[in-house]
Structure formats: structure tokens, C-alpha cells
Amino acid sequence: MPCREKEVNPVPETFPNTPETARPTMIDVARRAGVGLGTVSRVVNGGHGVRDETAQRVRTAIEQLGFQRNEVARALRPGKKSSSLALVLGDLTNPFFATIAKASLEVAGQSGFAVVLGSVDEDPEGEKRAIQELVSRQVAGLMIVPDQGDHAFLVGAGVPVVFVDRPATGIEADIVMVDNEGGGKLATDHLLEQGHERIAILLAPSYYTTGRRLRGYRRAHRGAGLEVDESLVVQLPEGNAESAEKATRELMLRPDPPTAIFASTNFLTEGVLRALGELGLEPAVVGFDDFRLADMLPTPVTVVASDIAELGRSAARLLLDRASGADRRPPQRIVLPCALIQRGSGERPPSASKRKPR
Amino acid sequence: MPCREKEVNPVPETFPNTPETARPTMIDVARRAGVGLGTVSRVVNGGHGVRDETAQRVRTAIEQLGFQRNEVARALRPGKKSSSLALVLGDLTNPFFATIAKASLEVAGQSGFAVVLGSVDEDPEGEKRAIQELVSRQVAGLMIVPDQGDHAFLVGAGVPVVFVDRPATGIEADIVMVDNEGGGKLATDHLLEQGHERIAILLAPSYYTTGRRLRGYRRAHRGAGLEVDESLVVQLPEGNAESAEKATRELMLRPDPPTAIFASTNFLTEGVLRALGELGLEPAVVGFDDFRLADMLPTPVTVVASDIAELGRSAARLLLDRASGADRRPPQRIVLPCALIQRGSGERPPSASKRKPR
DNA sequence: CTGTTAGCGCCTTCAG
DNA sequence: CTGAAGGCGCTAACAG
Numbered sequence: 036m037p038c039r040e041k042e043v044n045p046v047p048e049t050f051p052n053t054p055e056t057a058r059p060t061m062i063d064v065a066r067r068a069g070v071g072l073g074t075v076s077r078v079v080n081g082g083h084g085v086r087d088e089t090a091q092r093v094r095t096a097i098e099q100l101g102f103q104r105n106e107v108a109r110a111l112r113p114g115k116k117s118s119s120l121a122l123v124l125g126d127l128t129n130p131f132f133a134t135i136a137k138a139s140l141e142v143a144g145q146s147g148f149a150v151v152l153g154s155v156d157e158d159p160e161g162e163k164r165a166i167q168e169l170v171s172r173q174v175a176g177l178m179i180v181p182d183q184g185d186h187a188f189l190v191g192a193g194v195p196v197v198f199v200d201r202p203a204t205g206i207e208a209d210i211v212m213v214d215n216e217g218g219g220k221l222a223t224d225h226l227l228e229q230g231h232e233r234i235a236i237l238l239a240p241s242y243y244t245t246g247r248r249l250r251g252y253r254r255a256h257r258g259a260g261l262e263v264d265e266s267l268v269v270q271l272p273e274g275n276a277e278s279a280e281k282a283t284r285e286l287m288l289r290p291d292p293p294t295a296i297f298a299s300t301n302f303l304t305e306g307v308l309r310a311l312g313e314l315g316l317e318p319a320v321v322g323f324d325d326f327r328l329a330d331m332l333p334t335p336v337t338v339v340a341s342d343i344a345e346l347g348r349s350a351a352r353l354l355l356d357r358a359s360g361a362d363r364r365p366p367q368r369i370v371l372p373c374a375l376i377q378r379g380s381g382e383r384p385p386s387a388s389k390r391k392p393r
Numbered sequence: 394m395p396c397r398e399k400e401v402n403p404v405p406e407t408f409p410n411t412p413e414t415a416r417p418t419m420i421d422v423a424r425r426a427g428v429g430l431g432t433v434s435r436v437v438n439g440g441h442g443v444r445d446e447t448a449q450r451v452r453t454a455i456e457q458l459g460f461q462r463n464e465v466a467r468a469l470r471p472g473k474k475s476s477s478l479a480l481v482l483g484d485l486t487n488p489f490f491a492t493i494a495k496a497s498l499e500v501a502g503q504s505g506f507a508v509v510l511g512s513v514d515e516d517p518e519g520e521k522r523a524i525q526e527l528v529s530r531q532v533a534g535l536m537i538v539p540d541q542g543d544h545a546f547l548v549g550a551g552v553p554v555v556f557v558d559r560p561a562t563g564i565e566a567d568i569v570m571v572d573n574e575g576g577g578k579l580a581t582d583h584l585l586e587q588g589h590e591r592i593a594i595l596l597a598p599s600y601y602t603t604g605r606r607l608r609g610y611r612r613a614h615r616g617a618g619l620e621v622d623e624s625l626v627v628q629l630p631e632g633n634a635e636s637a638e639k640a641t642r643e644l645m646l647r648p649d650p651p652t653a654i655f656a657s658t659n660f661l662t663e664g665v666l667r668a669l670g671e672l673g674l675e676p677a678v679v680g681f682d683d684f685r686l687a688d689m690l691p692t693p694v695t696v697v698a699s700d701i702a703e704l705g706r707s708a709a710r711l712l713l714d715r716a717s718g719a720d721r722r723p724p725q726r727i728v729l730p731c732a733l734i735q736r737g738s739g740e741r742p743p744s745a746s747k748r749k750p751r
Numbered sequence: 752c753t754g755t756t757a758g759c760g761c762c763t764t765c766a767g
Numbered sequence: 768c769t770g771a772a773g774g775c776g777c778t779a780a781c782a783g
Contacts, residue, residue: 058551060776071754076778086752101549107468107475107531108776111759115778117465119509119530127495130488137485140512144523149530151477151509154498165502172477172507173465191459193416309689328686331667418760429770434762444768466760469775473762 059100068096079104110173120354121169123153123162124180124199131301131324131343132180135199138347139178146355148175159184170194175358178350179203183241195357199350201243209357211350211369213341215244218373219251219299220258222321222339225375226295227259230385231319235267235286235293237303239274245299248323252297267293271303279306287316294385295319301326308332308380321381330378337381341373417458426454437462468531478712479527481511481520482538482557489659489682489701490538493557496705497536504713506533517542528552533716536708537561541599553715557708559601567715569708569727571699573602576731577609577657578616580679580697583733584653585617588743589677593625593644593651595661597632603657606681610655625651629661637664645674652743653677659684666690666738679739688736695739699731 061075068075070089077085078093085093096102110117120143124132136152143150151174153165159182166189169177176195179186187205189196196208226234236252238245249268256263269286271278279298283306286292295318298304304322311317317334325340349369356362375381419433426433428447435443436451443451454460468475478501482490494510501508509532511523517540524547527535534553537544545563547554554566584592594610596603607626614621627644629636637656641664644650653676656662662680669675675692683698707727714720733739 061778062776065754072776073755073778074753077753080778084752089753103525103529105531105776106529107465108759109778110465111469111761111776112778115759127485127491127498128488130486130491133485133488133491136510137512140485140510141514144512147526149509149511149526151507152494152498153507154495154502156499167461168505168507171461171464173463305686305689312689326686328663328684328690331663331670331691332686332689333691419762420760423770430760431762431764431771432769435769438762442768447769463760466775467762469760469777470762471775473775 058105059102060105061102063100064093064096064102067100068092116175116358117173118147119149119151119172119174120176120178120351120358121151121153121166121172121174122178123155123166123169125155125182127152127154129302130326134343135180135347135350138344139351140347142348142351143355148355155182163188176354178354183243195354197350197354197357199346207366209353209367209369211346211353211371212244213346213371214373215247216251216254218323218339218341219248219297220255221251221373221375222248222297222323222381223252223255224258225337225377225381226297226319226321227255227261229295229319229382231293231295232261232385233264233267233291233293234295234297235269236297237269237271237279237282237299237307239271239300239303242274242300248297248299274300274302276302276306276309279303280310281306283307283310284314287311287314287318292316293318295321295381295383298322300324304336304338308336317383317387319381319383319385319387321375325376332380334380334383335378337378338376339373340376341371345371416463417460418463419460421458422451422454422460425458426450474533474716475531476505477507477509477530477532478534478536478709478716479509479511479524479530479532480536481513481524481527483513483540485510485512487660488684492701493538493705493708496702497709498705500706500709501713506713513540521546534712536712541601553712555708555712555715557704565724567711567725567727569704569711569729570602571704571729572731573605574609574612576681576697576699577606577655578613579609579731579733580606580655580681580739581610581613582616583695583735583739584655584677584679585613585619587653587677587740589651589653590619590743591622591625591649591651592653592655593627594655595627595629595637595640595657595665597629597658597661600632600658606657632658632660634660634664634667637661638668639664641665641668642672645669645672645676650674651676652745653679653739653741656680658682662694662696666694675741675745677739677741677743677745679733683734690738692738692741693736695736696734697731698734699729703729 061072065072065075075093078090082090122139127133140150151169153169155162155165162182170192178197178199180199181203185205186203189206198208198210200212202210253263269282271282296307298307301324307320322336322338325338329336419430423430423433433451436448440448480497485491498508509527511527513520513523520540528550536555536557538557539561543563544561547564556566556568558570560568611621627640629640654665656665659682665678680694680696683696687694
């Protein structure tokens with residue numbers, strides 16, 4: 036075999052897309068460096084207790100071979116966990132979830148953890164399947180934005196779990212969420228302060244979060260000594276913008292329309308605004324959760340917002356501590372505060388809900 | 394040891410968050426079913442060549458123990474790959490990327506593949522690190538939305554790679570992208586047809602994609618027999634909305650402002666609109682890539698759009714075929730078409746770019 | 752300090 | 768049809 040002079044960066048002759056290239060193992064490195072397997076392992080993991088000269092030889096061999104530790108084999112070793120977390124959520128297309136994903140990804144990455152994603156757009160059954168899939172991959176922990184449905188099957192899964200944004204039934208675990216009730220109250224109080232007395236609230240179906248927001252809504256009314264007109268509490272059949280749009284249209288065309296609307300979700304807010312735009316009506320509107328471009332709409336949208344990224348960060352941090360065994364406290368409950376962001380739509384007086392002046 | 398009568402669903406007594414629960418292995422199942430290890434394996438994988446009665450016993454044992462195949466150990470078996478793909482992208486918070494992630498997740502999931510996410514908000518060096526992290530996790534394939542920087546280090550990684558949205562240098566691999574040049578031409582042609590002759594184009598720094606869009610812009614001008622005023626070709630220092638906002642302000646306050654603006658990226662479009670809103674000016678605007686709420690802004694935004702989800706789906710499909718060895722063709726290049734979505738902002742005549750009538 | 756060995760959980764031969 | 772044995776890549780425990 037002819038020998039090239041420079042082999043600093045040995046490029047394999049195989050085509051990259053035909054992955055027949057076997058990655059070098061520690062044994063290859065050991066052979067090349069003329070040392071034992073254990074020595075290589077020691078060098079790779081910190082290199083304590085290895086003579087400098089030997090370590091150097093090993094490092095050179097590693098370099099030359101382009102060796103990389105096989106994390107999979109590593110995760111198989113007795114007792115130890117893998118270095119990946121799982122994140123299970125509904126719809127990455129929803130900026131709310133995407134923000135959580137990004138934030139948790141960052142935190143996990145800083146600790147050398149990868150994040151495996153589970154998509155669950157479907158039934159709660161699909162969520163269970165996805166979670167078990169992930170568990171079978173030996174992830175070190177689970178972050179779950181739970182759908183409704185029982186999560187008791189996670190008990191005894193042998194993996195720490197942190198629920199995000201809403202709690203789950205059937206299992207006691209850490210939970211990181213926002214102060215939904217407080218936020219609901221904040222939004223409603225704000226509208227009440229503007230003099231509104233007929234405030235509609237739009238709710239996505241059976242979400243835990245919207246339920247709490249409704250509680251805040253009711254509490255605000257009680258605090259103001261006002262009775263809630265139950266016909267203004269609108270339970271939507273679906274949690275999307277279309278559903279909210281339709282409901283808003285019906286709501287505003289009633290003989291006794293509300294003078295303000297509290298949309299309990301970012302997508303719902305969108306639907307509400309779309310309907311109002313078409314109708315040419317301008318009741319006050321407050322949304323729950325901030326969203327991109329909220330400040331650029333014809334009437335900038337007032338919202339109750341919280342630090343969603345912090346939701347993801349906290350979840351990841353908590354989970355990492357659980358996984359490492361550093362945190363053995365009983366299940367924690369982290370609640371992030373909400374703040375009102377006034378932009379205009381929520382500051383309209385009751386009198387503005389008439390037909391829009393053209 | 395006392396024996397309980399019903400042990401159908403044995404709930405471990407350990408606290409869920411202290412994962413000392415050892416998951417049962419195939420050996421446990423074998424013992425419990427009173428069969429050999431091989432038999433269990435056969436049952437778990439299809440169950441061919443096992444007597445019905447035996448298989449039933451095994452299945453019962455699996456049920457009772459809550460056994461789940463260990464995917465990690467499985468990935469370690471000789472020759473075989475893991476059942477996860479990696480997705481490396483910049484910012485999940487950008488709906489564009491989130492859409493890709495979601496779509497590829499769905500396709501991968503349908504084939505029983507998980508997706509490991511790599512976050513790369515940082516330098517190209519960070520991207521390399523992230524990718525190697527993922528490779529060390531033995532993923533069966535990589536989907537990468539590459540940042541600039543050489544990707545030659547992937548040659549010989551022994552893993553099939555599909556680039557998404559833009560190609561990378563240093564390695565020949567599959568690539569799935571949109572017709573950037575065609576889209577750029579489409580947008581520009583449209584503006585030219587409205588009679589615009591001074592069309593500015595805003596470009597994010599050194600992205601491959603925006604470069605191609607610029608080519609389309611130039612080609613459109615050439616086709617119309619017009620010379621491009623190079624002072625209207627604005628290379629932004631950063632690819633965010635703020636940068637575009639600032640540039641737009643400067644652009645429109647020049648003595649010879651453009652009558653139309655082509656924003657070559659969704660975030661840039663946002664910045665442009667924000668600046669125009671503040672200035673109270675209304676030149677024509679066309680954006681590249683559709684975005685949520687584009688139709689609800691004061692002037693609904695005309696965009697050149699493509700099927701982003703399909704981008705993600707195609708990438709995942711292609712990668713799965715490569716990983717399984719089903720696809721051994723030379724590197725493919727899938728290009729998705731763009732379409733113009735007229736909403737108003739792109740149909741303003743040149744004369745409209747005067748000061749906004751209040 | 753360094754080399755050797757035993758397994759982690761699974762799948763794939765190879766006997767029986 | 769079924770049980771037993773070998774090995775994937777790595778680490779931890781144990782010699783030398």
C-alpha cells in the first residue's frame with residue numbers, strides 16, 4: 036500500500052451518503068496508541084491517573100482516528116442514565132410551545148444533555164404511545180406538556196417527570212406553570228376598571244389552564260361586586276382561531292353583546308380579532324399570552340403575559356436536578372407570575388363597542 | 394414472602410421522582426414466563442416461529458412486568474443503527490423553523506423514529522459541536538439547517554445527511570429547499586408589474602437563501618429592461634427585525650426613497666412594516682415567506698410563500714430512505730416552488746408611497 | 752500508573 | 768420450536 040506523506044486529515048473514500056463507514060472505537064484507539072482499553076477510557080473521561088506522555092499518545096490517536104465516544108454504549112453501562120431528556124408537547128407550530136422547546140433545549144444543552152422531541156398532535160392515546168417510546172429510549176427525564184387523560188402509567192416508569200404549563204392526573208410530579216388564575220383576574224380586573232360590566236370570556240375546551248383563568252375571571256367579578264352573566268362564558272368546541280372567530284361573531288351579533296372580550300389563549304385572541312375586524316366592531320379585548328405582532332395590529336393588543344421561556348428553562352433545570360439525584364425534595368410546584376401589557380385594545384371604554392366609525 | 398392475590402398492575406412503592414426503579418429486562422420476562430431469552434426476543438419482534446401457547450405466556454409476562462424493549466441496547470447491536478434522527482437548526486422560535494421541526498417530527502414518528510433536537514443559536518463552532526454531539530449519540534441520520542461555515546467534518550461521519558433550506562459547503566449531500574431565485578423573481582416581477590421602478594431589497598447577512606433571492610430580483614429587473622440601483626440593495630448587518638426596521642427608516646428618509654420594498658425574510662418583513670408604520674409611509678411591500686397574522690395587519694401583507702411543512706416532510710422522508718439503505722441514488726436536490734399571495738401591501742401603486750393620508 | 756475482565760440489554764447465530 | 772452463547776462499545780473493579 037502506498038503511503039501518502041500527509042495523512043493529517045484522512046478522508047475516507049466512501050460516499051458520505053452510504054454510511055458503511057464504521058466509526059472507530061476505543062479499542063481502535065487503544066491499538067493505535069499501543070495502550071490498553073482502560074487507559075483510553077480514562078483519558079477520554081478527564082484523564083486522571085494517566086501519565087502525561089501516555090495521555091498525549093492517546094490523544095494523538097484519538098485525533099488521527101477522529102474518534103468520538105459512543106454515547107449509546109455509554110448509556111448502557113450499569114446503573115447510569117443516558118444523557119438525554121425528552122420533551123413531549125402538542126404543537127411546535129404554536130409559538131408558545133416553540134418557546135418552551137427552545138428554552139429547555141438551551142438549558143439541557145448547557146449540561147451536555149440532548150433533547151428528544153415527542154410530537155403529540157393527536158389523541159391522548161398518541162401521547163401515551165409517544166411517552167413510552169421515549170421511555171424505552173432510556174431518557175434521563177421527561178418534560179411533558181400534558182394533554183388531558185390519565186398519566187398514572189408513568190408511575191414506576193423509573194424516570195423523573197416534570198409537567199409543564201399544566202398538571203396531570205394520576206401521578207404526583209414536579210410542575211412548572213404560570214399563575215393562570217392570577218392572570219385571569221388581572222385581565223378581568225383591568226377591563227372592569229375601564230368600566231366594562233359585560234365582559235365575555237372565551238375558553239378552549241377542557242384545558243386545565245383556561246379553567247383556572249376562568250376562575251380568575253369569576254374572582255375579579257366577585258371582587259367588583261358584579262354577577263357573571265353565564266351567557267358570556269363561552270366554552271368553545273375547539274381551541275383554534277376559527278372556533279373563536281365563529282363564537283365572537285355570534286357573540287357580537289346578539290341583541291346584548293358584551294362590551295369587552297377576554298380571550299384566554301393566544302390562538303383564541305387571533306380569532307377574536309379576525310371576527311371583530313370583519314364585523315367592524317371594537318369592543319375592548321385582552322388576550323392571554325403575548326404573541327408576535329400583537330403590537331402591530333390595527334389596534335395593538337393588550338395581553339396578560341408571562342415569561343414563557345422561563346417556563347421551559349425552569350422545567351429543564353428542575354428535571355436535570357432530579358435526574359442527577361441532586362434534588363430529592365418532594366414534588367415542587369413552580370408558579371410564574373403574569374403581567375399586564377397595555378397596548379390599546381384593552382383600554383377601550385365600554386362606549387367604544389359601537390359600530391366602528393369609518 | 395406474602396403473596397398478594399392480584400398483582401395485575403404492580404405499582405412500585407418507590408416515589409416516582411426517585412428513579413431507583415429498575416426497569417425489567419428480557420431476562421426478567423424470560424424467567425417469569427419460564428422460557429429462554431431468545432424466545433422472548435422472538436416474541437417481542439413479531440413472534441414468528443414461536444408456538445402460540447409459549448408466545449402467549451411470554452406476552453402475559455411482558456404485560457405483568459410492564460416490560461418495554463430497551464431501545465438503547467437495541468441500537469448497540471452489531472451493525473444496526475439507532476432509531477432516531479437528529480434535527481439541527483437555529484431558532485425554534487422562528488415559525489419557519491418550528492414548522493420544519495414539526496413536519497419532520499411527524500414523518501419520523503410514523504416510521505417509529507424519534508427526533509433529537511440540536512439547538513444552534515450561536516457561532517458556527519457551536520453548530521459543529523452540536524452536530525458531533527448528535528453523531529456521538531449514534532443517530533441514524535442528520536437533518537441540518539446549516540449555518541455558514543464548512544461542513545466538511547461531516548464527511549466520513551458515517552451518517553447520512555440531508556440539508557434543509559440551504560446547502561452547505563465541504564460536503565455533497567441531499568438538499569431540500571425552496572426555489573429562492575424563482576421566488577425572488579416572482580416578488581420583484583409583481584412589483585415591477587405594478588409600475589414600480591425603484592424597488593429596494595433587504596437582505597439578511599450572508600445567508601445562502603437571500604443571495605438567491607437577490608439573484609431573482611436582479612433577473613426580474615433585467616427581464617424588464619431596468620437597471621438595478623445598487624443603493625437600493627441593502628445588506629443588513631443582522632437578520633432580525635430591528636435591523637430591518639432601522640434600515641427601512643434610513644431608506645425611506647433618503648431624498649430618493651424607493652416606491653417598493655422587497656423583504657427577503659419573514660423577520661425582515663416585520664421590521665419593514667414596523668418602520669413604515671412609525672413613519673406613516675406606504676410604499677408597496679412584498680415579503681418572502683408567509684407568516685401568521687400577515688393578513689390581519691393594517692395593510693395585509695403580500696408575500697411569496699412556499700410549503701414549509703413539506704420542506705420538513707421531504708427532508709425526513711429522504712433521510713429515512715437513506716438511513717434504511719433503500720435510497721442509494723447520488724445526492725438529490727429537491728426544490729419546492731414558491732407562490733405569490735396577494736393581500737394588498739404588494740399591490741400599491743408607486744404613487745401610494747407618498748406620505749400616508751391621515 | 753496501566754492492562755485485563757466482567758457485564759450493561761439485546762439480537763443473532765448455532766445447537767438441541 | 769426452543770435454549771445457550773457471543774458480541775456490540777464502554778466503564779468500573781480488579782489485578783499487576
